Amino acid sequence: MRIAMPVEFTSPSPANEVAENFARAQTFVICETESEKCEIVKNSAQNTTSGAGVKAAQIIIDQDADAVIARRIGENAFDIFKEAHLPVYKAEYVTVEENLAAFSRETLPLYVSPSPKGYRKRRGRPV
Amino acid sequence: MNIAVLSGKGGAGKTFVAVNLTMVVPHALYVDADVEEPDGRFFFPADNLEAKDVTVGVPVVDPHLCTGCRKCVDFCRFHALSFINGAVRTFPKLCHACGGCMLVCPEGAITECRKPVGRIRAGRYFDHRLLFGELIPGEQTGVPVIEELLADIGEVEHAIIDCPPGAGCPVTACVQATDYCLVVMEPTRFGVHDFIATERLLKTLGKPYGVILNKSTSASTPGGQYCIDNALPVLARIPYDPAIASIHSEGKLVVEENEAQGHNFIDLRERLQKEVGR
């Protein structure tokens, strides 16, 4: 299975933290559960002014992911994943590795509705 | 003369200037184009308003004609389209109604359906015609409402347009339809900073403009100094006065309640006529 997670790193490492925000994360890590191989995909939606969730979800779908693990998920991305039958799990641990392990143990909760609005991780202005 | 009343930030006093200026220009049309926060209506006790909807064209995809080439999805810079399970899905809330997807679709699979995004109410107050624009909360852009408000502004003798704040697309839509821009500036350093952003837009659009210093505390302020340094016409100064603020806050017109301000706005009208006539 291919599991996608938002991260803030450009080279894959199991110790990387899962990012706070889905659509505005710098990159996505896509992990193969069988081979334990991970690859990084750039999130070109990161600095768009409109519809970041739609675009980010599209990137994940085009990567043929089977599931998503995220800390927060916006309404538009949630709707797209629902329509594409991609389950979204809540990241309850800090790192990619810990969350993957919890996913394999089937202990991560599934999102049944999008996260509340109005949250945006504080960061500098995009340049 | 068609005058756009604008400011770099909200709360500088655009509506205050626009509604009171309207009253001293005989037969002037007042347009509330601040469609995200329309408050001009509170100053004119006009009832029997006539309302009409403003609609935009959002895309509808015919799944039988769509071949899944994704040209529309790649084109939409607002990410209002996505491609899921072999079909195009639309997000009307994100759509800016640019019509581009309909043009790029090689199969002619996309047609438009009308969706309401706002409302325009029309009324009268004495010899003034009034137009109030409103955007439906949650909609992406007020530009379609503003364009409809200003559609026949060229045929009006005098119009005062109460613009949205900032220097984005809605403001640009207002400025393009007018002869002259009146920028309301709070004469603080903060106000100067916002003014400079507005000024850049007006220079780019090549529109003549003048300044009103609102909430002016003394003869020498950062705003006043900026106007001197850059040789900008200051068409009026409105003092920082709780009496004025209190009249305005009750939804009353200062030109009707305060004699000194009545004269101030008549002077403003005269200076404006000279500036526009140049």
Ligand code: SF4
């Ligand atoms: S009309 Fe423009 S903004 Fe709306 S979906 Fe089509 S391309 Fe995107």
Ligand code: SF4
């Ligand atoms: S451009 Fe037309 S044919 Fe291509 S995916 Fe969009 S709707 Fe379908």
